[in-house]
Amino acid sequence: METMKVYAAIIGGGASGLMCACVASKKNSDKRIVVIERDNRVGKKIMVSGNSRCNLTNLDANIIHYHTSFDSGIKYLLEHFTPSDVLSKFESIGLSTYADSENRVYPLSRQSSAVLSVLRNELRRRGVEEICDTEVLSISKCDYGYKLSCNDKTVFAKKVVIATGGKNNYAQKVVSDTYTVSKSIGHNLTELSPSLSPVKVDSKVIKSLKGIRAQGSVTAVVNGKKIKTESGEIQFGADCLSGICVFNLSRILNKEKSGEIIVKLLCDYSLEEINAILSKRVELTKNENVQEIFTGLFHKNIGIALLKESKIDTNINSDKLTKAELTRLANTINEWHFKTAPSGDFTSAQVTAGGVKGSEIDPKTFESKIAENVYLCGEAIDVDGDCGGFNLHFAFASGMLVGEQL
Ligand SMILES: Cc1cc2nc3c(=O)[nH]c(=O)nc-3n(C[C@H](O)[C@H](O)[C@H](O)COP(=O)(O)OP(=O)(O)OC[C@H]3O[C@@H](n4cnc5c(N)ncnc54)[C@H](O)[C@@H]3O)c2cc1C
Incomplete structure (x- = not known):
């Protein structure tokens, strides 16, 4: 079986994982960073979001729009990664946006593909590798840092990011559920239920x-x-x-x-x-x-x-x-x-309510309190937002925060 050694492995090529890779690769231009995605392409959920227009944030993103056991983390995140911070980041990688009368922000082109394209272009420019059709089954400590056991390879990484998303829109033909990786290093989940359905x-x-x-x-x-x-x-x-x-x-x-x-x-x-x-x-x-x-x-x-x-x-x-x-x-x-x-039924839900317990995550760095140098971002955490751009805001903002820690 193929083996690889990298500086950072980001598990999950969704909104949070891709944004995390963008920020981390800018800081670590000389280090090997990979995004591991079990599906055949990254960013599938971004593509279908907001009726294919992608409502990527909301100018009114504040704590009242979130439901979570991670209040302290959300509070810190919303203060330090505001909608305008997320939009500046997107602007810097080429995305123009507009806000509608309800403060929902969309790409100016009205196409979700624009959001995914600017993220992927930035990753290409910075040499981040996208490894698709590879499912991480578990992670464990090793001398190098962490060993990621995948269906078709083994990846050794100094730093690991769990950006595996929620249970909703569950991909077909996968061995694990999206929480298997978090559970493999000892994280616990709150009760999961479909939301925005x-x-x-x-x-x-x-x-x-x-x-x-x-x-x-x-x-x-x-x-x-x-x-x-x-x-x-x-x-x-x-x-x-x-x-x-x-x-x-x-x-x-x-x-x-x-x-x-x-x-x-x-x-x-x-x-x-x-x-x-x-x-x-x-x-x-x-x-x-x-x-x-x-x-x-x-x-x-x-x-x-x-x-x-x-x-x-x-x-x-x-x-x-x-x-x-x-x-x-x-x-x-x-x-x-x-x-x-x-x-x-999770199949028609836009998000999963519940996820990795907030008490097991550092609120200022989103580092796991259970495993050093393992970070979590996006919907894998027990955070879900109201409809209107709040969920993607959390995914992008938490991806930025974690990217800065790597
Ligand atoms: C139809 C629809 C419309 C939506 N519209 C909006 C909207 O307009 N605005 C908004 O704010 N929110 C919207 N949402 C919600 C929003 O898309 C999600 O909250 C957000 O995409 C979560 O990002 P994430 O990176 O945490 O997870 P995801 O985008 O789910 O990404 C996680 C990735 O990890 C991969 N993965 C999981 N486990 C493994 C593993 N073991 N190994 C390798 N890869 C793995 C998955 O295949 C997936 O690609 C919508 C959701 C849906 C379904």
């Missing part, structure tokens, strides 16, 4: 709403308690609710066996106002089918689903609606309850 719901009407989008608010409810509300575009799937506002509730609901999402379709109106809107519409459509109440207000299928959910016959005329039925209908529009049915 659609949320599966148990509903008889959801199938008829597949593909429909509506504005409104969504509230996560756990054990009868309202935990978090988000508003925006709600997307209905065949068996799930989706859209950025739902994504931001998913980390709460994907962990709960008995959760609920309350959808408010007219979230700017009170129940009283919804009743008044309905009364006017009933009067307007009194000699017509009850479904016409919603014409000009909601998508036709949403109207039908609301009627069914409120146990109203969809074939009657509007003037046949009883007072009790109208009250039920107004209540459903005001608070439409969907029981959630978490599947534990």
Whole structure:
């Protein structure tokens, strides 16, 4: 089996590993640095990020957007590697960017490939080797520093960076999971769950709403308690609710066996106002089918689903609606309850909640407290952010921090 000796081995050619290699290679121009990637190409997740536009950071990246057991590390990182530091780094390697009205930053070209290309070009200029189709199975201490046992070779390195990412979008045909390497040197994980994903719901009407989008608010409810509300575009799937506002509730609901999402379709109106809107519409459509109440207000299928959910016959005329039925209908529009049915499926999740325990990592250097000269960055650590560029910010910023330690 082939063996190699290097100064630094970065395990994982994702956002954090590639950025780490860029920074480390600038400091160590005379030393051999390799990025080891188990897939056939580096940066696949960067390519699909932000609908292939790559929302690479958010100008508002602060601690409230992160969920983690590594508060001290996140706090230090966000103070020392701000969005403008990450953007300056990208600017210096050729990437021009712009921010939208919600402070989300994208490449000016609107192409995620631009982000990956500038990173790879910089690595090529600085002589960093990309070793693809090679999976690191374990790392152990040796006289040289560390021995990385891979599927097809053995790599000896003085310094090792674990940038292996999360469990989501799990690559096929791999021997290990993304945490095997961290566990092989003794790291422990917090509980893992999918986050920034659609949320599966148990509903008889959801199938008829597949593909429909509506504005409104969504509230996560756990054990009868309202935990978090988000508003925006709600997307209905065949068996799930989706859209950025739902994504931001998913980390709460994907962990709960008995959760609920309350959808408010007219979230700017009170129940009283919804009743008044309905009364006017009933009067307007009194000699017509009850479904016409919603014409000009909601998508036709949403109207039908609301009627069914409120146990109203969809074939009657509007003037046949009883007072009790109208009250039920107004209540459903005001608070439409969907029981959630978490599947534990990581394949549609953008990030993994959970990862290597923050208490096992030095908050100022991101060096492992268990193994000297081993560092961690990116989603391998127990850090996940809200939707909007916060996860890539963490990946790039932590990659920069670790790159400076090498
Ligand atoms: C569809 C989608 C869209 C997204 N959009 C955005 C967005 O617009 N903005 C945002 O902020 N975030 C977004 N995210 C989240 C963001 O992409 C991730 O948080 C970020 O890429 C994590 O970077 P990372 O380097 O930690 O991990 P990854 O990018 O997952 O990289 C880890 C790499 O390590 C490799 N690897 C793992 N184990 C081994 C091993 N044992 N040996 C060798 N290699 C190994 C993996 O193959 C992978 O290439 C999105 C995610 C998805 C899935």
